[in-house]
Amino acid sequence: MTSAPDMTGRTLLQVIPKLKGGGAERTTLEVGAAFVRAGGTSLVVSSGGGMVEELEQGGSEHIAMPVESKNPLLLAQNARDLADLVKERGVNIIHARSRAPAWSAFFAARRTGTPFVTTYHGTYGAKTAIKRRYNSVMVRGDAVIANSAFTAQHVRKQYEGLPYFDGSRMVTIPRGADLERFDPASVGEERIRPFSLRFGEGFKVVMPGRFTGWKGQGVLIEAARLFREERPDVPLRVLMAGRMDEKPDYVDGLRRRIAEAGLQGVVELMPATDDVPALLAASDVVVSASTDPEAFGRVAIEASAMGKPVIATAHGGSLETVLDGETGYLVPPGDAEALAKALGKLHALGAEGRRAMGERGTQHAGQKFTIEAMTTSTLLVYERLLGQKG
The missing domain is CATH 3.40.50.2000 (Glycogen Phosphorylase B;)
Incomplete structure (x- = not known):
């Protein structure tokens, strides 16, 4: 298996609504821990939850912010606060894992010129044009990760041909299981x-x-x-x-x-x-x-x-x-x-x-379907974007 790239001197910021259990939250912890093992600094912004202690045990730092809110005024304030955080902590990559915080993270990334990554952890219903527009932040990343081939196919079906969707930015990285824990x-x-x-x-x-x-x-x-x-x-x-x-x-x-x-x-x-x-x-x-x-x-x-x-x-x-x-x-x-x-x-x-x-x-x-394969593939996406920026 390919070894994880060296992230020494790099800082990753992951943004997720809360840390209260679930596949997206578990992946956040796993990628953060892998980034730290690769020599980098891992920051996670969320509104908090029972997984914060485990996150910190893996070497990541948690920063509380009300990013689960869909209130437009709070989304705008979160975007400003995230942009300030990016500048203060020298963040090199922003990775968003859900729609509401992704909008704030997207605007913070654009304001600061920071590479922006999104992950589709689920398929989002889009029965109206407004809902599709709201969901579309998840395909506006410099890299868009799908957690299965099924998810990738769903995303393409939803957004193929739209001006803000670039299929070449998509990559499929299957979710991994902790084979040490599940042994x-x-x-x-x-x-x-x-x-x-x-x-x-x-x-x-x-x-x-x-x-x-x-x-x-x-x-x-x-x-x-x-x-x-x-x-x-x-x-x-x-x-x-x-x-x-x-x-x-x-x-x-x-x-x-x-x-x-x-x-x-x-x-x-x-x-x-x-x-x-x-x-x-x-x-x-x-x-x-x-x-x-x-x-x-x-x-x-x-x-x-x-x-x-x-x-x-x-x-x-x-x-x-x-x-x-x-x-x-x-x-x-x-x-x-x-x-x-x-x-x-x-x-x-x-x-x-x-x-x-x-x-x-x-x-x-x-x-x-191992955690190592998933985290290494994710860090390789980061490395590619950092190389493009450099």
Whole structure:
């Protein structure tokens, strides 16, 4: 693998709305830490959150600013404050990871003549011309990073032919998984045991992810009902883990669906855990049932890294992260019957068959989706822009 370029004497400024968990936030921490290891100084501007301490442990400096606001007056003030920060700290690269802060960062970059990078961590809906214009800041970078081939294709479809879009500035850099954190050998039995006890005996299925409609928890509940109808002899246990405070009405609705389906004691909702590797290790199968396309979908790669077969929906980034029939199964989005059948196939494989599929997934993740590959590719983008400026 190509080594990371030397960033000695360089200063990177990443701008993101908040640091409260999520793929974009995790990537911010990882790129910041890699930039520091390469000899540079890493600054991150956000409104704060629970990941600030971890960010700082990786060597980055956090600067609090209300950059998650969409208020036009505050956007303008943030642009002035960011421009001042760029001058004061000698920032060489500005990297924006979300639309509202990207507008402030864009104007700060233009005022100071600083190379500007954006990353598409998701696909943004643009049903109106106004919304497309708002989203367009993400294609105005001197380099535009897409976190999957699916995302890159989506961006081109949205903006091809528009005067502010230059497709030659786009680069695809897949999201990476932390293969040291998601390594079965590093997860001891004492960490796995609490989740094993929560699962109990039987065929153990886990679905990590935010509790929100498009993540497909309702589809998995229906699939569990169908699976139980087909195989009443199989003790099925399903854990869905995620933050339960963001959409409490949705969570209550899921509990009602579980009760109506007669799945109490079969399907359980649980709060998000900091020890996702141990949760995955305790399972037999990991499910990602998103009904809207995942821009990347790191759950599939983290599960593969842990040696677990994955069932994912056949659209978006999952088409790149899951090899159908080899590392798991792909099913049509929203199709509970297909999901139930995939669960049946994985149960029929037995422990050894699932282990072999998981091992193929681990190999796939290690070849294509590592943090090192992602951060090195990102730093190479920075190096190219700094070279052009120089």
